[in-house]
Amino acid sequence: MTEMKQNLTVEIPSQPTLVRTKKQTSKKLGFVVLLLPVLFLFLLFFFAPMIVLFITSFRTFNQSIGVENQWTIHNYAQFISDSSYLLILWRTLRIGFITTIICLILAYPFAYQLVKMPDKLKRLVILFVLSPLLISMVIRSYGWGILLGNNGFINHLLVNLGITRTPLTLMYTEFSVILGMVHVVFPYMVLSIMGSLERIDDSLIRASKILGAGSMRAFFGVTLPLSLPGIFAGSVMVFSLTVSSFVTPSILGGAKVKVMSYLTYEQFTNTLNWPYGAAIGFILVFISVITLVVYSRILSFSKKGVTIQ
Structure with missing residues (x-):
């Protein structure tokens, strides 16, 4: 009991x-x-x-x-089977990839030096980097159009310096679209990499140098591996924003440099083919989702595999 x-x-x-x-x-x-x-x-x-x-x-x-x-998969099948649409898709991805690479090459050394600056100077430079975000994307794109036009400042300078006799065709090219997109998305890459660099413990770098590593070896063995999450995050952000951008490619590229967003706009406004425009839009969404999945897998792999040498 x-x-x-x-x-x-x-x-x-x-x-x-x-x-x-x-x-x-x-x-x-x-x-x-x-x-x-x-x-x-x-x-x-x-x-x-x-x-x-x-x-x-x-x-x-x-x-x-x-x-x-009526239900159909014809809209997706039509896009996949049409070589001209696949060419536009390839151009969109190519512009996104090139823009991402250029931003990474420019932003990493910039962010690396930015982290080492005194706090007051750092805040001032960050404000300078973020200042373009306060200006409308339309205004910035038209500003580049004024600079890159046949009678623009750049062509006027090239002709006066004798570098070229006739104005160069800079507008409505992939070059103008990439240049405009780099200007738009560059701050996102800088902030992403800077945040990753600021989280690195300085004692790790000092320890590697005490153990005999030079500046280059300390950078490639400690700083670069530990900043990979910021690089991946910034690259995904820049790539996704570039391939889905509409304003800048429309103004600087026009109908001569069609991208997926411009093609979607045409289907919704000119031909009024909403189902096909929606299908093109969701192909872009699918690409963005695949990019995020690849990023998450690479990030998880880098966290497991990064070793400080």
Whole structure:
């Protein structure tokens, strides 16, 4: 009988434990309540339109009727089977890749020196780097158009210096689009790499030099491997923003340098073929998702495999 009473003994939580549990529950409930408006707006203005567009991409289109209530995969098959559309896709990816490489080459040494600056000077330089983000992308793109035009400042300078007799065709080329996109996305790469470099413990670099490593070996053996997360994050951000950009390629490239976003715009506004435009848009979304998946895999691999030499 005594053994049964011992087995039925229940441990009652103390009063402080109950109070602490209630506080934690109230904090979680408050967090959920604060999150609900944001979640509602996200579902209403982002997720719901994306679902509608995704469904529309599988609808048929009739020029006399418009969007028909019939299911089809013709829109995706048409894009894959048309070489001209695949060429536009390849151009979009190529511009995104080149822009990412240029930004990485320019941003890494810039961020590396920025981290070493005194705090006051660093804040001033960061403000200078971020200042273009305060200006509309349309204004910045038209500014580059003025510089790169046939009668623009750059061609005027080249002709006066005798480098060329006639103005060069700089506008409505891949060069102008890449140049404009580098100007747009460069701050994102700088901030991403700078954040990664600031998290590196200086004692690791000092220890490597004490053990006989030179500046170059300390950089390639310690700094560069530990800054890979920032490099990958910045590259993904820059690539995704570039391949999905519409304003800058439209102004600096126009119809001569069509990219996926411009092609989507044409389908929605000129031909009014919403299902095909939605399909093109979701092909871009799919590319962005694949990029994020590859980034997460590379990042997890780098965290496991990075060793300080």
